[in-house]
Amino acid sequence: MAQDITSLTGEDCFEGNSPCCSVTGALSQGDKEYDDILELNQFDGLPYSSRFYKLLSERKELPVWKAKCEFMDTLAKGQFVIVSGSAKTGRSSQIPQWCAEFCLSVQFQHGMVVCTQIHAQQAVDLALRVADEMDVNIGHEVGYSIPLETCSTNDTVLRYCTDDMLLREMMSDPLLERYGVVILDQAHQRTVATDVLLGLLKDIALQRPELRVVLLTAVEPVPKQLAHFTGSAAPLIGLESPGAGEVVHNSTGDSYFCSALRLVLEIHRSEEEGDVVVFLVTAQEIDLAHEILCHEGHSLSPDLGELLPVAVHPGQPGNLPILGEEETGRPRRVFLTSSPNEDFFWAVSSIRFVIDAGIEKRYVYNPRIRTNSVIIQPISAGQAKSRKQLAGPTGKCFCLYPEDRQLPIEIRPHxxxxxxxxxxxxxxxxxxxxxxxxxxxxxxxxxxxxxxxxxxxxxxxxxxxxxxxxxxxxxSEFPLEPQMAKTLLASCEFDCVSEVVIIAAMLTVPTCFTVPSADLKPEATQCHMKFQNPEGDHFTLINIYKAFKQCQQDPYCNVAKWCQDLYLNHAALLMADALRAEITDTLKRIELPISVPAFGSRSNTLNIKRALLAGFFMQVARDVDGSGNYFILTHRHVAQIHPLSGYGAKSPKLGLPEWVLFHEHSFFEDNCLRTATHITPEEFIQMAPQYFFYNLPPSESKDILQNILNHGASQYQEQKPPISQEEPQTSDRCVIQ
CATH class of the missing domain: 1.10.10.2130 (DEAH helicase family, winged-helix domain)
Incomplete structure (x- = not known):
C-alpha cells in the first residue's frame, strides 16, 4: 500500500531502509525528471502550477519531511500512530496531506481525512495553506468547518475542523464512517473535546478496523497516552526540532508585566528587525499592555519605525493577526497573548523575539458552588519549549523566570x-x-x-x-449549554421563541460589550445605557441585537462604525447573528414551533422570564439587605451584581431588585453576578422543579419561598395577567414537563 501511495505522489523520501524509499528513489534524480512525472494533480486531475513546485521545495526543508517514509509505512501497517513535533516542524500542514495521499491510494474506499484543531482560526489558516500547497481550490478538495462557518463539500478530501465540531458531527455519524483517517492535532493541550474524541475513537476503531487514527502533539506524550489505544505503546514518531535560538532567563519576581513591556521597547529601539510575541497571563494584562504600548509608540522616534501592538485573546473574535506577512517596511508587530496560544503563531515566520512570563491563568470548575475558580500557575515544560521555538533558530526568547524553576511535565487535562x-x-x-x-x-x-x-x-x-x-x-440537538437548551425548549411552550433565540445567541458568543480605557469608561457606560431595558440585562441584549439588525438593514448605516461608536464588539454581534440563524434552522428541522415576535408586551415579558427560569432556576439570588448583597440560593454565597449590568450601573432606569436570575457567577475573579434580570419569588416557585426546591440548603430566603408556596402560590396563579387579544399567538405548542 505504501508503494502505491508514493508512486502516486512521486515525492522523494530521505530514509533509505523504507519500502517507499526504494520505489521513489528513481524519482529523485533531478527536478526536471520530477516535474515531468508530476504533470497532473492526482486530486483534481489538472496540471500542477509553477507555484506548487516552489512550495514543494519549501516543504522539503521542513523537519517533518525526513519522517515521511516512516510515517507512511506506520500508517499502512497499523490503526494508530502518534507524531511528536513542535509547531514549526510542519506536522499540522504536511501529515494531513500525506493522509490524503494514503486515502487516495485506495480510492477513498474507507472515507476522507479530517484533522481537528483547538482554535477555529488555526483550522482556517491551515486549510488555506494546505490548499495552496496541494494546488487545489479551498472549499473543494480541501476545506474547513468551524462553529458558524463551513467551507467544504461532501466530496472534500481533507477537512480541517475544531475538535468540538467533530463531536457534533458524531451525533449524525457516530462511527465517523465518512472518514478513513482521523487526525487529532494539538493533543497535548488536552481539551475536553479532544479527550472525549480520544475516548470514543478507541471504541470506534474496534468496530472499524480500516480506520486510521493519528495523534499530533507538540511534546512527547506520557506513557499512559502512548498506551491508550492498544494497551501497549502505540508507534511514536519523533520529529527533529528546528531548535530554539538564544534563551535568556531573567527572574523578575512579581513584576513580569513591567519587565515584558520594557523589553518590548528595548527590542524596538535596537536595529534588529522582527516581530515580537509576548505571553502574558490574563485578558486584562493583554488589554492594558496594548493600551500602554500604543501610548508609548507615539512618543518613539519616527526613525525607529512604527510599533504596532496586536491583542490576541484566546477564543475571542476580531483580534486575530494576519499570518505570514513578509513585506518589508511594515510596522514591527507585537502580539500580546496568553495560553493556550503557543501553537497559534505557526505561520508567522517574521517572529524573532518571544517574551514569556512563564505562568498562566486556568479556570477550575468547583461543582459545589457551580462556578469556576481561577488559578495562576506555572506553564508546563512542553509549553515553555514551544514558546522558545517560536522565535526560530536565529531569534531570541526572554524567559521572565529563573532557569532552575521546576515546571510541570504535562498540561493538566481540562x-x-x-x-x-x-x-x-x-x-x-x-x-x-x-x-x-x-x-x-x-x-x-x-x-x-x-x-x-x-x-x-x-x-x-x-x-x-x-x-x-x-x-x-x-x-442535545442544539449547540448550547444544557440550561440554555432547556430555556429554548421552554420558550416553545410560552410563545417567546423569537426573543429567547436572540438571548441564547447573545449569551453563547463572547460578550458584545467592549471595555475601553479608563478615561473612556464613563462614555462607554452612557452608550450602553441607551439600550437598557427596565426588565433586566437579558432584555437589554435583545435591544442591542435588534438595534444592530436595524443598522444592518439601513443602507446609510456603517455597521462597523456604529458598533465602534457605541463600544460594541462588531465581530461578536456577527457571531450572534449567525448563531441565531443556526438555532432557528435547527428548530425548523426538528419541527418545533417558532412564535411570532411580541417583544415589549406584558405577557411576552412574563413568558421570557418563565422560559429563562425553566433553564436557570439553579441561578437565582436574593438581595438580603437592600444594598446589593445577593445571597445565592444553591450554595449560600453572597455576591454583587457586575458593574456592566444595568443594575450594577445604578442608573435611574433600573433600581436594585430583590430577586434576580443571573447567567454567570464569576466567583474568584470579582465575585459578581453577570447578566441579571429581575424576577419575583412567585415566578421562581412556579418554574423550579419541586424536588430541586426541597433540596436547597436551609436559609431565610428558602423560608420566604416556602411561606409563599404554602400561602400564595395558588393565589398568584389565579392572578396571572391575561393575554391581550391583539398579541399574536401560535397554535402549536410543545409541552415542557
Whole structure:
C-alpha cells in the first residue's frame, strides 16, 4: 500500500531502509525528471502550477519531511500512530496531506481525512495553506468547518475542523464512517473535546478496523497516552526540532508585566528587525499592555519605525493577526497573548523575539458552588519549549523566570477541572448510538460528574433509569449549554421563541460589550445605557441585537462604525447573528414551533422570564439587605451584581431588585453576578422543579419561598395577567414537563 501511495505522489523520501524509499528513489534524480512525472494533480486531475513546485521545495526543508517514509509505512501497517513535533516542524500542514495521499491510494474506499484543531482560526489558516500547497481550490478538495462557518463539500478530501465540531458531527455519524483517517492535532493541550474524541475513537476503531487514527502533539506524550489505544505503546514518531535560538532567563519576581513591556521597547529601539510575541497571563494584562504600548509608540522616534501592538485573546473574535506577512517596511508587530496560544503563531515566520512570563491563568470548575475558580500557575515544560521555538533558530526568547524553576511535565487535562454537563449530555446521546463507553485517558472528577448528572436530572434531560429522555435528546440537538437548551425548549411552550433565540445567541458568543480605557469608561457606560431595558440585562441584549439588525438593514448605516461608536464588539454581534440563524434552522428541522415576535408586551415579558427560569432556576439570588448583597440560593454565597449590568450601573432606569436570575457567577475573579434580570419569588416557585426546591440548603430566603408556596402560590396563579387579544399567538405548542 505504501508503494502505491508514493508512486502516486512521486515525492522523494530521505530514509533509505523504507519500502517507499526504494520505489521513489528513481524519482529523485533531478527536478526536471520530477516535474515531468508530476504533470497532473492526482486530486483534481489538472496540471500542477509553477507555484506548487516552489512550495514543494519549501516543504522539503521542513523537519517533518525526513519522517515521511516512516510515517507512511506506520500508517499502512497499523490503526494508530502518534507524531511528536513542535509547531514549526510542519506536522499540522504536511501529515494531513500525506493522509490524503494514503486515502487516495485506495480510492477513498474507507472515507476522507479530517484533522481537528483547538482554535477555529488555526483550522482556517491551515486549510488555506494546505490548499495552496496541494494546488487545489479551498472549499473543494480541501476545506474547513468551524462553529458558524463551513467551507467544504461532501466530496472534500481533507477537512480541517475544531475538535468540538467533530463531536457534533458524531451525533449524525457516530462511527465517523465518512472518514478513513482521523487526525487529532494539538493533543497535548488536552481539551475536553479532544479527550472525549480520544475516548470514543478507541471504541470506534474496534468496530472499524480500516480506520486510521493519528495523534499530533507538540511534546512527547506520557506513557499512559502512548498506551491508550492498544494497551501497549502505540508507534511514536519523533520529529527533529528546528531548535530554539538564544534563551535568556531573567527572574523578575512579581513584576513580569513591567519587565515584558520594557523589553518590548528595548527590542524596538535596537536595529534588529522582527516581530515580537509576548505571553502574558490574563485578558486584562493583554488589554492594558496594548493600551500602554500604543501610548508609548507615539512618543518613539519616527526613525525607529512604527510599533504596532496586536491583542490576541484566546477564543475571542476580531483580534486575530494576519499570518505570514513578509513585506518589508511594515510596522514591527507585537502580539500580546496568553495560553493556550503557543501553537497559534505557526505561520508567522517574521517572529524573532518571544517574551514569556512563564505562568498562566486556568479556570477550575468547583461543582459545589457551580462556578469556576481561577488559578495562576506555572506553564508546563512542553509549553515553555514551544514558546522558545517560536522565535526560530536565529531569534531570541526572554524567559521572565529563573532557569532552575521546576515546571510541570504535562498540561493538566481540562476534563478533570471543567464543568462537564454538556459533555455528559453528549455522551448520553452517544449511548443511544451504540457507543456505550468513553475510555478517558484521565477520568473526570467524580464530584463534577455527579453534579453534571444531577443538573441534567433537574432539567428533565434524564429519565428515571438515568438514560437520556426525549427532552434530553432534543436538548442535545442544539449547540448550547444544557440550561440554555432547556430555556429554548421552554420558550416553545410560552410563545417567546423569537426573543429567547436572540438571548441564547447573545449569551453563547463572547460578550458584545467592549471595555475601553479608563478615561473612556464613563462614555462607554452612557452608550450602553441607551439600550437598557427596565426588565433586566437579558432584555437589554435583545435591544442591542435588534438595534444592530436595524443598522444592518439601513443602507446609510456603517455597521462597523456604529458598533465602534457605541463600544460594541462588531465581530461578536456577527457571531450572534449567525448563531441565531443556526438555532432557528435547527428548530425548523426538528419541527418545533417558532412564535411570532411580541417583544415589549406584558405577557411576552412574563413568558421570557418563565422560559429563562425553566433553564436557570439553579441561578437565582436574593438581595438580603437592600444594598446589593445577593445571597445565592444553591450554595449560600453572597455576591454583587457586575458593574456592566444595568443594575450594577445604578442608573435611574433600573433600581436594585430583590430577586434576580443571573447567567454567570464569576466567583474568584470579582465575585459578581453577570447578566441579571429581575424576577419575583412567585415566578421562581412556579418554574423550579419541586424536588430541586426541597433540596436547597436551609436559609431565610428558602423560608420566604416556602411561606409563599404554602400561602400564595395558588393565589398568584389565579392572578396571572391575561393575554391581550391583539398579541399574536401560535397554535402549536410543545409541552415542557
Amino acid at each position: 476534563v478533570v477541572e471543567s464543568d462537564i454537563s454538556s459533555t455528559v449530555l453528549f455522551l448520553k446521546r452517544m449511548e443511544i448510538a451504540g457507543l456505550g463507553h468513553c475510555d478517558f485517558i484521565d477520568r473526570p472528577d467524580p464530584e463534577g460528574l455527579m453534579q453534571a448528572l444531577e443538573e441534567l436530572d433537574y432539567l428533565a434531560a434524564l429519565d428515571n433509569d438515568g438514560n437520556l429522555s426525549e427532552m434530553g435528546i432534543i436538548m
